[in-house]
């Protein structure tokens with residue numbers, strides 16, 4: 001998992017190749033298994049197979065500044081109900097899905113379609129899917145040129161995102177090491193986030209970790225970012241013997257250093 005995280009990268013260049021039939025079936029089975037892991041309560045994954053049509057309809061409208069990612073398939077993440085719990089659960093399982101897709105040699109990338117007009121989404125994705133906020137581009141990645149150094153997205157350091165007791169209070173690497181958490185926080189930083197904002201902050205309090213999300217300059221948080229980091233925390237945590245689950249918090253925001261933070265969850269160590 002740590003190796004995977006360090007090397008994981010969004011795929012934005014896809015071959016125009018269709019999925020092998022057995023791979024397509026496996027993908028659909030993974031959708032079903034993941035939906036069932038949470039008793040089919042929170043989300044559905046939908047495989048859109050007319051990639052070309054979707055790309056043409058959403059180009060200029062979806063993705064960062066209208067830059068739609070071209071891929072032969074897209075996965076829709078449809079919430080059964082819009083609640084904090086369902087958003088966090090859906091993004092947790094989407095990131096788990098993306099990890100499993102890598103094992104099938106498939107590349108993927110999150111695409112933000114929140115600002116696309118609902119009528120357009122109804123037209124291209126179907127009436128039932130007009131409220132979808134995120135798609136995942138899916139397909140075989142184009143081969144990389146081994147002679148070209150690939151660009152990588154920057155990441156914050158551990159000391160920018162992990163604190164002791166309260167936000168702003170630094171934690172020493174020695175302490176993280178003695179608690180067996182140094183590797184976990186080193187690797188978790190490679191998780192993807194909307195606009196690569198890396199809004200996650202962790203506060204270590206006695207025997208628990210609190211996860212907070214930093215509000216953006218526009219005053220927003222995106223709970224999708226919370227579910228994703230919770231998934232990687234849980235997956236890396238299992239490797240070092242952490243057995244508990246995240247519990248969601250319903251607490252007031254915290255102000256620190258002219259910014260606002262939303263407490264999202266706690267994990268007992």
Ligand SMILES: Cc1cc2nc3c(=O)[nH]c(=O)nc-3n(C[C@H](O)[C@H](O)[C@H](O)COP(=O)(O)O)c2cc1C
Nearest residue numbers: 009010063064110111112153192193194195196224
């Ligand atoms: C919720 C979410 C939405 C995203 N939306 C887009 C998008 O619309 N367009 C895009 O090119 N990348 C999108 N990304 C990918 C991130 O920009 C990318 O994961 C981040 O910059 C880190 O880069 P890496 O995945 O290559 O490590 C999104 C990621 C997340 C988690």
